[in-house]
Amino acid sequence: MSNPxxxxxxxxxxxxxxxxxxxxxxxxxxxxxxHAVSNVSIQIMEGETFALVGESGCGKSTLGRLLLRxxxxxxxxxxxxxxxxxxxxxxxxxxxxxxMQIIFQDPYASINPRMNVLRIIAEPLTTHRxxxxxxxxxxxxxxxxxxxxxxxxxxxxxxxxxxxxxxxxIGIARALALQPKLIVCDEPVSALDVSIQSQILNLLHNLxxxxxxxxxxxxxxxxxxxxxxxxxxxxxxxxVCETGRTEDIFTNPLHPYxxxxxxxxxxxxxxxxxxxxxxxxxxxxxxxxxxxxxRFNTRCPYAKDICREKEPEMKIADNRQVACHMV
Numbered sequence: 001m002s003n004p005x006x007x008x009x010x011x012x013x014x015x016x017x018x019x020x021x022x023x024x025x026x027x028x029x030x031x032x033x034x035h036a037v038s039n040v041s042i043q044i045m046e047g048e049t050f051a052l053v054g055e056s057g058c059g060k061s062t063l064g065r066l067l068l069r070x071x072x073x074x075x076x077x078x079x080x081x082x083x084x085x086x087x088x089x090x091x092x093x094x095x096x097x098x099x100m101q102i103i104f105q106d107p108y109a110s111i112n113p114r115m116n117v118l119r120i121i122a123e124p125l126t127t128h129r130x131x132x133x134x135x136x137x138x139x140x141x142x143x144x145x146x147x148x149x150x151x152x153x154x155x156x157x158x159x160x161x162x163x164x165x166x167x168x169x170i171g172i173a174r175a176l177a178l179q180p181k182l183i184v185c186d187e188p189v190s191a192l193d194v195s196i197q198s199q200i201l202n203l204l205h206n207l208x209x210x211x212x213x214x215x216x217x218x219x220x221x222x223x224x225x226x227x228x229x230x231x232x233x234x235x236x237x238x239x240v241c242e243t244g245r246t247e248d249i250f251t252n253p254l255h256p257y258x259x260x261x262x263x264x265x266x267x268x269x270x271x272x273x274x275x276x277x278x279x280x281x282x283x284x285x286x287x288x289x290x291x292x293x294x295r296f297n298t299r300c301p302y303a304k305d306i307c308r309e310k311e312p313e314m315k316i317a318d319n320r321q322v323a324c325h326m327v
Contacts (some may be wrong), residue, residue, distance in 0.1 A: 004048030004230055007175075008082075010100075010182055013074035015040045015066055021288065026273045034287050035061040038238040039076070041314075046181070049208070049215040051229035051246070053222060053261065055284060059238040061250055064184045067216065068100050069093065079180070088219065098128060105187040107167035117145070117170055118155045124177045124182040138163050147210075148203060162320045165196035176211065189224060201228055204246050222265050234258045236293040237287060246319025254322045256300050294325065300318040302326055 017037040029288040037059045051062045065071045067078055069085050077086040085096055101124075104110035113119050121141045125131075131137045142152040148169040159167055166187060175183050177309060185204065189197040206230065219225050225232060226246060233243045234257065242255040254257045262279045282299050286290050294312050297303040303327065312323045 004045040004214075007045045007046045008043045009046040010067055010216075011079040011220075012042045012063070012067060013079065014079050015063065015223055015247055016074045017062055017071065018074045019065055021104060025041055032288050035238050035290055036287065037066065037073075037163065038290075039088045040235075040238070040240055042215060042233055042240065043245065044182070045215060045231075046214055047208075047212060048226055049217050050232040050241065051217045051219060051225040052235060053219060053225055053232060054235035055304065056220065057287065058235045058279075060235055061186055063235070064186055064216055064218050066101070067182075068102060068184055070102075076273070094128075098152075098178045099180050100182045100184070101178065101180040102184040102186060103168075103171055103175050103188045106191050107164050108191075111167060111174075115157050116156050117141070117150070120159075120170060121145070121173045121177055124174060130178070134318050140177070141173075144176055147176065148173045149199075163196075164192055165200065168192065168200055169203070172200075172207070176207065179211065180213070182214045182216065184218070185219045187220070188281060190219065190221065197224065204228065222250075222262060234261065237285060237290055239295050240314070240321075241296070241312050242320060242322045242324075244318075244322075247256075248320055252318065254317060254320065254327050255296075255324050256294050256326070282316070294323075 015037055016039055018035055020034040021032040021034065040063060052063060066073050069078065073086065073251060078099065079086050080096065081083070086094065088151065090098060098116065118138060118141055121144055122137050125137050126141060131140065142155060143157065145152050150166060150169050152175065164172065189200050199261065201224065204215065208215060217225065217229055228248045232246050232249045234241045234255065236257050239324055242249065242258045249258060250262060253262055264279060280299055285298055291298050293309050294303070294307045295302070297307040300307065306325050312325050314321050314323045314327065317327050
């Protein structure tokens with residue numbers, strides 16, 4: 001884990017993102033929308049690893065892209081170093097992008113197969129005209145390759161000549177090229193073998209210490225999240241359920257959904273596997289037509305009438321934030 005300070009680097013303020021469902025044309029009445037992110041407010045401290053967890057389709061990746069302004073919010077805004085990035089003009093945003101980068105999930109799809117390693121890693125350097133000469137650019141690329149564990153003599157090789165783990169290292173080197181402050185790691189190890197996952201996680205940890213990086217780590221693998229993160233934010237159907245320090249979340253989860261997620265993690269001890277564990281029942285509600293009140297109420301065994309009628313407000317409890325009427 002890292003050593004975060006008390007300075008807020010990036011903040012989401014009442015972020016909402018809705019995607020129109022194609023069909024019917026712009027004159028169609030009662031358009032349907034997907035409620036991907038619904039009134040989310042979070043703060044990420046400088047130097048920390050802040051993890052977003054939840055089931056597939058809960059809005060994790062959409063929130064990550066909103067924080068980088070890769071997509072525009074329906075409402076709300078994002079503050080980076082106390083600056084509202086949603087108000088920036090295109091040339092201002094171009095400068096801001098030097099400070100924020102992303103590592104994608106699929107190392108096979110995230111890098112251009114027609115480019116060699118030199119061009120792939122140098123792409124952000126040439127786009128922002130960091131160096132005046134090709135020699136300086138090549139020297140920087142070779143240095144970045146060494147940092148991520150790729151031999152510099154492979155600089156002219158193409159992606160098909162590397163394994164999945166090596167390709168992800170190339171993607172990490174590209175994200176590091178402009179010396180950003182924030183890196184969004186969008187499930188960076190989920191497509192890799194378990195043995196390679198640990199290598200990449202250790203690499204990310206070492207790079208964070210060396211370059212004073214801040215990570216937004218998006219994942220559905222709670223064992224990975226517990227290993228690498230300082231704080232955890234649990235999402236369900238576009239809403240934040242619970243946010244707190246990693247150990248607090250894992251040792252004493254307060255929101256019922258968080259409890260179910262942690263209880264579903266496979267246990268390596270064969271004797272503990274026989275313990276009776278509560279597992280979630282039923283299907284996830286549709287993000288097109290989310291339930292009234294608490295969005296988890298249709299799957300929650302503890303739901304009361306108030307849960308079906310009134311949306312819970314985020315409250316402070318046991319050194320964390322939790323949105324649940326029962327807490």
